[in-house]
């Protein structure tokens with residue numbers, strides 16, 4: 001097993017039905033960032049599978065991918081291309 005003493009990994013203790021305790025190493029979820037400027041995206045949930053995908057991020061185009069400033073640039077570029 002590789003080193004588990006890392007800030008990006010989380011140790012998970014699980015008991016099997018037979019009572020045997022095992023340890024998992026799970027990666028911690030990072031902060032969602034903008035695909036262009038790498039700024040942290042507000043309004044985007046970190047949790048992996050507890051919330052529906054549509055409820056995790058803004059419902060506008062590029063929601064959850066680009067920040068508001070970067071998506072505004074893309075909206076303008078798309079409107080000018082037409």
Ligand SMILES: [Zn+2]
Nearest residue numbers: 034037067070
């Ligand atoms: Zn951005």
